[in-house]
Amino acid sequence: MSNVTPRAGKGAAAAAAKVKEKRKGLQQYKDDDGHFSLVRNFRLADLITIMNGVCGTLSIMSAASYLLISSNLPSPPSEEAYNWLYFALILPIAGFGFDALDGKVARWRGGGSLLGQEMDSLADLISFGVAPATLAFTLGMRTPIDMVCLLLFVSGGLARLARFNATVALLPADSSGKSKYFEGLPIPSSLVLTASMAVSVYKGFFALGEHGDLPFGTVRLWGEGAKGNGEGDVHVTAIVFALWAAAMVSKTLRVPKL
8 A cells, every 4th residue: 555645646747747847947047058048048137136235245344344344442443433333234134125126026937947937046045144143243242152042043944955955846826826825934024133123223222332232231141250251141133133133944833925
């Protein structure tokens, strides 16, 4: 007697069909050996997706510029430093705009490319994973445990995107082929964290701000030394990043698509 259930058989058939469709879609890149063939095969939606990644990368660079300008200064950051910091905080939001637009353009143009789907995940990882973690470090989440929390956040986003790409064909879909829900918290939800950091900057809650620390302060788990600098210290806000990672990789958390 076979141990394969009808549901499992349907899932395997759907996965096989997805692989066949993917190979067919990628054939255009194999058949074109001319110079800059990759760029020439880009669609309009693909270029918009790249702009999402550009926004995330610029956010990281702007955060680095803030750190360079304000480093080793006993006085509050200058206006120029604040401008770089606010620019870094705004860019992931701009990236989300491109992320939402590329799907609409792809449907308007008759469907997106498989290359575009892969680029979308990579761009999302930069704008909604690496960039927020970099901003958190910039604002003061710099203890060893803080950095572990931020690494968990980026790793959770990476794993969540990889799982989505691998299993999207198996998720229940509507008549248009669009999945009905997300498994785990989608990575663009990190914009809530980015917006919260922007409010913290406005209120002066960060490493070089008016209050000199992040909201909710620091918890000492072990060790001695100045609060916020010890090896056993962790910012409460860094713990939120770690919990966000757990929500992103959750198998049981299902977020309906709007």
